Amino acid sequence: MVEITHWADVMAEEILRSGKKHLVATGITPSGHIHIGNMREVVTADATYRALLDQGADAEIIYVADTYDPLRKVYPFLDESFAQHVGKPISEIPCPCGECYSYAEHFLKPFYKALDRLGIHPKIYRADEMYKQGMYVESIKTALLNRDKIARILQEHSGKEVTADWSPFNPICSKCGRLTTTKVTGFDIEAETIDYACSCGDCGTVSMTGGGKLTWRVDWPARWGVLGVTAEPFGKDHASKGGSYDTGKAISEEIYGYKAPYPIVYEWIMLGTKGAMSSSSGVVVAISDMLEVLPPEILRYLIIRTKPEKHIRFDPSLPLLNLVEEYEKLSANAEESGYNKRLKELSHAAGICHTDIPFKHMITIYQVAHGDLDKVMKIVERSGYSTKNEKCILELAENVGKWLEMYAPDMVKFSVKEEMPVQAATLTDIQRAFLQALAEEIEAASELTGEDYHNLVYSSQDKSSSLNARMGRIMEMSSDDLEVKPTEMFKAIYLAVLGQQSGPKAGWFLSSMEKDFLAKRFSEAASYRP
Missing domain, CATH: 3.40.50.620 (HUPs)
Structure with a gap:
């Protein structure tokens, strides 16, 4: 190869x-x-x-x-x-x-x-x-x-004929201060001066040192x-x-x-579907603004991964997450060699702050914490990440906060409801049984990781699982008679916590919240009938 x-x-x-x-x-x-x-x-x-x-x-x-x-x-x-x-x-x-x-x-x-x-x-x-x-x-x-x-x-x-009064030098008019309205009328090489006439009516002499530009x-x-x-x-x-x-x-x-x-x-x-970026046209995303949204190594990667002669299409809204995920996968592979290793080397730079928390997970953490940076750090620790590089973690949290504010589509935004969402009233009987059983499983477990939560929800359809057995007892039905669809169980979780039928990746989402809160909320949602 x-x-x-x-x-x-x-x-x-x-x-x-x-x-x-x-x-x-x-x-x-x-x-x-x-x-x-x-x-x-x-x-x-x-x-x-x-x-x-x-x-x-x-x-x-x-x-x-x-x-x-x-x-x-x-x-x-x-x-x-x-x-x-x-x-x-x-x-x-x-x-x-x-x-x-x-x-x-x-x-x-x-x-x-x-x-x-x-x-x-x-x-x-x-x-x-x-x-x-x-x-x-x-x-x-x-x-x-x-x-x-x-x-x-x-x-x-260029094929363009210059005018008879064209000069390679544009003097700055001493009166109006412009250099686009002047014409060179003479120069003195020894004195290092240039004579000009300006359309404003002024005539004068300027120095070759600062009196205009080529x-x-x-x-x-x-x-x-x-x-x-x-x-x-x-x-x-x-x-x-x-x-x-x-x-x-x-x-x-x-x-x-x-x-x-x-x-x-x-x-x-190219900025999304708007075409090439241009300061004069206003079709821009300022570098300073983008660095408030993205870690700098990902912005470098955007350029480094593509040959200069190929155009880059950049969309700071939802497609941005694909760029981030692509870089995170590359960065996480310590065994990369050859071309991919070189991509990483050129995307990194001395002094750039880095954390292993995925950008998408921080989107969940930040919103669960309602943007409170102290709460962010607690959730990061609870999620099993190292908190030694607090400065880098908080920089990532601030990046995510700005992205949510400036570019994120509504579909990725959510807010954990402090009170039971009224939408929980629409839960079906099997969803209520699932939430009650899930609350009991959470109470009985020690700490649960995102993967644990993910597997636990999916175990609802496994007739040999304790979660499925609990659901059967609650509904007074045998496991064989239960028709469990995990997609409906995920909807139940989001309805109970967010008041909507969809949300972020459930494992990350649930592990970002305290166990006691989840157990209490799911138990209350199971019996919520306003």
């Missing part, structure tokens, strides 16, 4: 053909909520970086926040007051909530926290600081002096050389024929004399 090599290791092998020293870059414009679609880029970069290290490379990972990009429009999540800031660099406009020092910082802060929780620790660069510190000055000079060559490259590769199709290849980037993931839009990677590669190699980095092209993450 041919052993499958994980895609990150394949990437690393190919990258290493060009030498041992590498810098993997990732970058996002923080113009809106940084979502799990964006997360594909950073996790892909991190997986490649780790694979390089594992193969003996001298590797580093960086993240570039494109904070000098302009605000393109008033996005759906902004109020109309931001109309006055359209066209200005997002590092230079106010924070939407008033608590951060800029618009860009407002969206970067939760993203940085998310990176930390995901176990990703890149060196961080901010584009506004890079420009203001003069890191791009030589690249700006080269671009201005080679304006016609760059225009030719753009036209040849246009995106020139900025990107310039950055490769400035930082020494050798590998970078990017979305399929940039990889299309005539796209920004095609033009960037030509500009990097023909204008800046720098070999373009190894391209790692990734597909979109």
